[in-house]
Structures are given as structure tokens and as C-alpha cells.
Amino acid sequence: MKNSELFDSARREFIVKGLGVAGGLVLASSTFFSACEFTEFKSPSEPGETNLVLDTTTEQYNVLAAPGGAVAVAGVVVIRLSPDRASALSRICTHQGCDLDPNDNGSIVGDRLRCGCHGSEFNTGNGDVLKGPAQVGLRSYPVEIRGNVLTVIME
Amino acid sequence: MIFLGVSATELAGLPRFALTSGATCSSCHVNVTGGAMRTEGGWFSIRNVGLIQPRNTFLAPLYGAKSNALFAKNLRWGFDMRVQVAKRGRELKRDVFAMQAVPYLSFEVRENLYLYGSFNFVEPLFPSQQRFTAAVFYRPLEKVAFKAGFIQPKFGIRYDDHTVFTRQQAQLRPMYQELGMELYVSPRDWLTITGGVYSPEHRAAESNVPINESSVMIGGGVDFRPMDWEKGLSYLLSGSFLLQDGQTMYGVQAGIGLIDEASFIVDYVRWENDVEGLSPLSRSDILSVSVSYQLLESLVLEMRAEQATGKGRSERRERQLVLGFQVFVLPFVELRPEYRWRDTPEVQMAQYTAQLHIFY
Numbered sequence: 264m265k266n267s268e269l270f271d272s273a274r275r276e277f278i279v280k281g282l283g284v285a286g287g288l289v290l291a292s293s294t295f296f297s298a299c300e301f302t303e304f305k306s307p308s309e310p311g312e313t314n315l316v317l318d319t320t321t322e323q324y325n326v327l328a329a330p331g332g333a334v335a336v337a338g339v340v341v342i343r344l345s346p347d348r349a350s351a352l353s354r355i356c357t358h359q360g361c362d363l364d365p366n367d368n369g370s371i372v373g374d375r376l377r378c379g380c381h382g383s384e385f386n387t388g389n390g391d392v393l394k395g396p397a398q399v400g401l402r403s404y405p406v407e408i409r410g411n412v413l414t415v416i417m418e
Numbered sequence: 419m420i421f422l423g424v425s426a427t428e429l430a431g432l433p434r435f436a437l438t439s440g441a442t443c444s445s446c447h448v449n450v451t452g453g454a455m456r457t458e459g460g461w462f463s464i465r466n467v468g469l470i471q472p473r474n475t476f477l478a479p480l481y482g483a484k485s486n487a488l489f490a491k492n493l494r495w496g497f498d499m500r501v502q503v504a505k506r507g508r509e510l511k512r513d514v515f516a517m518q519a520v521p522y523l524s525f526e527v528r529e530n531l532y533l534y535g536s537f538n539f540v541e542p543l544f545p546s547q548q549r550f551t552a553a554v555f556y557r558p559l560e561k562v563a564f565k566a567g568f569i570q571p572k573f574g575i576r577y578d579d580h581t582v583f584t585r586q587q588a589q590l591r592p593m594y595q596e597l598g599m600e601l602y603v604s605p606r607d608w609l610t611i612t613g614g615v616y617s618p619e620h621r622a623a624e625s626n627v628p629i630n631e632s633s634v635m636i637g638g639g640v641d642f643r644p645m646d647w648e649k650g651l652s653y654l655l656s657g658s659f660l661l662q663d664g665q666t667m668y669g670v671q672a673g674i675g676l677i678d679e680a681s682f683i684v685d686y687v688r689w690e691n692d693v694e695g696l697s698p699l700s701r702s703d704i705l706s707v708s709v710s711y712q713l714l715e716s717l718v719l720e721m722r723a724e725q726a727t728g729k730g731r732s733e734r735r736e737r738q739l740v741l742g743f744q745v746f747v748l749p750f751v752e753l754r755p756e757y758r759w760r761d762t763p764e765v766q767m768a769q770y771t772a773q774l775h776i777f778y
Binding site for chain 1: 470505507510543544545624625747762763764767768
């Protein structure tokens, strides 16, 4: 047998074996595993579409009366930045969806809102990413301050 | 026994393989604690491990190298590329992404003295991960080894999976490096004592912990690796710690291996911190149990069950179950199909993933 025929034979054998093994593995694993795939999100919920009205004279929201105070309401974290400025950011970390509630899994240190799961950090003023692994900033909602009432504009 | 000869030197950089081979990491790796860069013996022993042998195929020219030397006998090279298909991100959409693409070089200045360097072409995701590695590995005596430069502090045991809870949750990520030095002393074949001093800079950057110039991180541990060759059993008992400003981490690992067949490893890590703002959790307990079974030399079944629980201002519990295969389709080409189930306070999900790993 010539060298070229030997080569062709070996090549055919290789292709048949290779395709058989690779195809079998991919087909078997993907068929089995695809059928068993699922995703079920839990808390927290996405921000709603109704404006949030927060009265800082009430016990529930009185932490927002002073700069540095923060509270998680519905799908947002509301942060009092200064006497005349507040921010509202989505409370769902854009990395893996962890809750950024500052009284639970999140932490506020200076101007940073930190996720307790994997350490991503966001600017408390505008939600921009300050440190990964998150790649995308938090959605920010405008907040109006009138006297003791903060209104988060969700619409 | 040909199989034993191959497996005993090929993949022992990982404890799982060390348990099924009875070999030590330094049998094949430039780094005494394992790693991708192989010595000539390590490279030689793995070059034929594959379901498909390319010798008589059109791929033969690609496998014609007689060693991993480059230009000169004491200059060696290698690389490690990993690409994965998995669901990720907040939306958990399936994505194909590069995990790492790292070429290595090592220069053997003289016997048992290596200069080593690598560069990762994939952008690191976490602040503690570094693109460069540069280190000196030196074994002046048979029972004493030394490592210095940009290295990953020795803690716990190595895994070839970036998502193992005892590494991921403890922030010991792949490509995590610190400037430091480590000393290894092995008074007996089955006993190794390790001690190291490191800068805490990169780990602190990830944790956002302020450090002062005099801060140091110290670590150490003891590894027992007794063998029973008559019964074909190998054992592992390991304890280690890592101390950093306000953070303490310690771990215990125990394992048993049936030579050439199976391994069973239990890995426990506790991480405590009292740094305000670092984490809402002041203590995390992480447990991982893994089992492997070699169906063929180039086909390994793997299972892993894990749980991480955190206590502090809030409480968290995460669980993960991984079932998959390691398939060495060709020498230096590995395919890793896996089924992963994960349960966190935010989501419960199950997905299949696949990783392509090309190394040399």
C-alpha cells in the first residue's frame, strides 16, 4: 500500500472515530442536560412603574431625613446624599442579581454601594460601576425632595 | 502498568489526580504546588493522553514535537487556553467567552532553579487577578523548596475549576497573585510544611480594605500525604491558614484515592472578617465534597456538591451541584461538558455548560 493510501485510510479512521466520539458526547449531554435546564428568579423584585412617595417623618423612612441614610423600598435603594439631594438606584446587582439592600446584603461606604455577594461597587449618586465584577451600572431614578417628602419618579 | 506510568506523572498538579496517581505536583510541574507549566518529564508524560491518538492521522505533524523546549534545552514554553459556554450575567443568557489565554515561559538557570513568567491575554474580571506572573522556583535541597515573586499564596488545595466554592467564595481566584515568598520543607515523603509572607495589596483591593505600607499577609499549612501502595490507596490530610488585616481564613482538606481509579475529597474553609463595610457577613463556612472516577485514562467522571453559608448582618446560603466529564479528546485538548445546579437567595437554576481547554 502506498503512503498516500495509508494516510487516507488513517485520516478516514480518525474522522469517523473523532466525529463519532465528539458527536455522541455533544448529542447525549446536550439532549439530557437541555431537558433539565431551568431558571427561577427569587427576590428582589424589579423596580415597579409607580412613583414612590416616602415621608421621612414616619418611622419607616426616617433614616432618609439625614445625609447618609438609606433604605430599600420595593425594587430600589433610596439614598439621602445631602440635605437637598437623594438618589434612587435599582437594588438588583447587575452582576449576578444579588440584593443590594443596605440593611441586608449591601453596604454603603462613602460614595460606594457595595454588593455583599461578589464585591461589585456602584456610585451611590448615579449607579455607575466603580469596581467589578459588574460590568453595567445600576439603573438610576430621579428623586424630588419637597420638605420631608421624597418622591422617586419611576414612570 | 503503562497507564500507571503515564498517570503518575501527568496531572498530579491537582490533588484529585495526585490522589489517583500517588505522585507529587513537582513530579511534573515547574511550580512545586502545581500549575500549567510542565517540566520536560511532565510534558512528555501527557503528550499521549487522548481518546484519539493523532499519531497515524493527518494531525500527526501537529504532535511531532519531541519536548517542550524552545530554542534551548533549558528554555521551556507552554500555554493554557480555556473557552466556556454557559449562562451568565443578571439575565443568565447563554454566552461563549474566553476564560483565559495564557502563554508560559520557564528558564532553568541551573538544576532545580527556574525563572518563570506568564501573561494572560484575557482581561481579568476581579481586582485581585493579575495579568502577569513572574517568579523564581528553587529547590536547593531535596527536602526544601523556595518560591518568590508574584505568586498565589498557598492555601487549601488546587482545583481545575474556577467555580469551586472553597476558592470562589474565599476570593482565591484563578490568576490571583501577590508579591511574596514561600518556603516548603518536606522532612518525610508524606509530610510537607509550608510558610509564606505576602503583600496583601491585591486581595485588599478586591475587598476594598485600606492597608498601610507595613501590612503583610501571612500563610502556612501542613500536608500529610501517606501512601499504601500494597492496597493501592493514597491519602490526603491538609490544613492551612491565611491571615490578613481583619480577616482570617483557615481550611482543612481530607481525601482518599484509589490508584488509577477514583478519588474522594472533602474541603472545608472558614472565612472570618471584622472589617467594617467589607461584607455583610462576618463569617462564612464553605464545604465542598468531590468525587472522581476514571472510566478511561482520558475520560473521567466528576461530581461535586457544595454549600456556603454566611452569618452576620445578613445570612446567606448557596448550594451547588456539578456533574460532568473530563474528556481528553486529543492530547492537549480537553472537553468538559457539565450539568450545574445552583441555588442562591436570588435564583435557583440548572444549566449545562461546556468548557474547551487547550494546553501544552
